[in-house]
Amino acid sequence: MQAFLRMTATVVLSGLSAFGQTVPPPIVIERVTVIDVATGQRRPGMSVLIREGKIAQVDSRVATPHGAIRVNGAGKFLIPGLWDMHTHHQASGISSLGLFIAKGVTGTRDMGGDLDFILPLRDRIRSGELLGPEIVSAGPILDDAPQFPFRLRITNADEARKAVRELKARGG
Secondary structure, three states: OHHHHHHHHHHHHHHHHOOOOOOOOOEEEEEEEEEEOOOOEEEEEEEEEEEOOEEEEEEOOOOOOOOOEEEEOOOOEEOOOEEEEEEOHHHHOHHHHHHHHHOOEEEEEEOOOOHHHHHHHHHHHHHOOOOOOEEEEOOOEEEOOOOOOOEEEOOOHHHHHHHHHHHHHHOO
């Protein structure tokens, strides 16, 4: 269950880091219904303890540490972070990042963009400078389409292999 909730904790903690918190206080979400997506079961009346960005405990009874932020989850549901598997952040722009988080999307797969745009954006999110989803990106679309945005024109297998190696070396 903890692995499924990790991204939810990331969203909460990203919000705190946006307010200058470097070591966030513990967070306890109390009386929440946890949705176990592996089994499809609802687990009502659960408490979730988050320490230093990680789910530390999910149980019906959790001791609240001194100084913890307490969140009343009664009547609410806690689900894993959602993923949008087809995004183009370069086209939608930086201003759309908060919308992903607001809708519960904590991770995205960017399906084509310039690495000079997407890698710094990904780094700014990871560092806490920007609030946004985790971004997985390979870089531009590799194909032979003429003059389409966010593409690298490839006309044969050798060019394709070379392009993939270069993109991987850059971190795409």
